Amino acid sequence: MGDGELVSISAEEIKEDILAATQEAAQRAEIPELTADEIEQLFDIMAEPSRAVSVASGQEVIVTDDGCSMSFYSGQDGGGVGIPMSRLQAVLTYERACAADTTSMGHSDYSFKPVKPIINFEMNEYYTASMMTTAPFLYGAQPNMGLYFQPDGPHPNPADLLPRGKIKEAQEVQEAAAEQLRQDLVFVGKKLNGIGCEGLNFDTAGSAGDADYWAALQAVSDLRKAAPNLPIIMGGSGEFVLGMHGEVTFSDKQLAGMYPHEQAKIAEAAGASIYGVAVGTNTNESLAWNIARALTFVKEAVAAVDIPVHANVGMGVGGVPMMEAPPLDSVTRASKSLVQIGKADGL
Amino acid sequence: MHIAHIFASGMGGIRTSGDLVAWMQLIKKMKLAEAKKYVAQKLGIELLDLTNEEVMRPLREDLGIGTTTSVAGSPKGIRAKLKVAELLDVSINSVELFKSQTGF
Helix, strand or coil: CCCCCCCCCCHHHHHHHHHHHHHHHHHHHCCCCCCHHHHHHHHHHHHCCCCCCCCCCCCCEECCCCCCCHHHHCCHHHCCCCCCCCHHHHHHHHHHHCCCCCEEECCCCCECHHHHHHHHHHHHHHHHHHCCCCCCEEEEEECCHHHHECCCCCECCHHHHHHHCCHHHHHHHHHHHHHHHHHHHHHHHHHHHHCCCCCEEEEEECCCCHHHHHHHHHHHHHHHHHCCCCCEEEEECCCCCCCCCCCCEECCEECCCCCHHHHHHHHHHHCCCEEEECCECCCCCCHHHHHHHHHHHHHHHHHHCCCCEEECCCCCECCCCCCCCCCHHHHHHHHHHHHHCCCCCEC | CHHHHHHHHECCHHHCCHHHHHHHHHHHCCCHHHHHHHHHHHHCCCHHHHHCHHHHHHHHHHHCCCCCCCCCCCCCHHHHHHHHHHHHCCCCHHHHHHHHHHCC
16 A cells, blocks of 8 residues: 555456556646556556566666665664764765665755755765765755745745735745745755766755745756756656746746646756656555556656656655555565656666 | 665666666766667677676676776776766766866
């Protein structure tokens, strides 16, 4: 199930769930449903008797990460196992012992705002690590515009203004926060580019809504001009961009309500190197339902753009159950399905 | 969980050719199929051998592009990436900085 519960489901129920989920996703995003052949393929993956499953030889993909090496030394709230390792040790272990296609580092808070005052520390550590890593080494964090609102930031909180009917005021504070966020993203990006950064990851863009998403897009566009050789991954935060502002546009396109295929197109237009599709997991629905729904969105996004599209498959996204220790059978089934049926360029 | 994804779907990083294909996605924005084809051509191997340890392990050592097991004196880190950039004919930011600091 989407919450990780182990259940026994009949073949008929699995097929019904797959059909219902792909219809739901298709209707929401106005995109095609999975074909009968794809539904059959997904059923076969779900029904494989093995506990862990994998893609066929030759169909492997690039697995990027969002600070996965942090899981070696961080705690429960970061999915971490609490081993006393330095960041450098964790990065190299992830690269050399775990066969990771890319590695990364980031601030423990994993947001850009707290990185700004300690950027010199991060530049030093990134530079040192980049001399020792062989695989692409990214710097990742979330735009996380929520940190710019009171009580954590300088701007009045739109969540306080909206319930009081102050729509215009809520829009204005989001615009001001988004501009500040954009400047911070560009500041960090330029600094890291100056010490040979191999790639930047704007992870979970739009978590505070369409203005947050705009800031990430604009920062990608700004950095594409200021640092044309800096690869940038931009990842979404959900299957549609929340309209907390409602009227924000980028390249004359309204951002609120954009689904993954539209998100990927606008990220490509901004200059992103790779787009990461995030589709939330419904904890009350089955694994088959959640994977089918994620697949429907991912497949369309992959086909919509010329840049690589990776499917986000962390806890609670991409069909992976929403729990801190997602079951291996569920994780590998989500993995295989998104690659073989969704045709993702990576995870 | 990351390791489950690497096991189920990953290309194997420096164990095989995953890092090389990843560079092409990041730097040249290549879709997966195009990136794999490009890397296989540069390595002079079949597509299926991109994830074949029996082919890639000795090839990586021969090319000096870094191996998953540690060979004393064999290039790792920036020295390996310098070779990777040459092999793939791409510009890697950290390598460009290193070259500018060492008189390349």
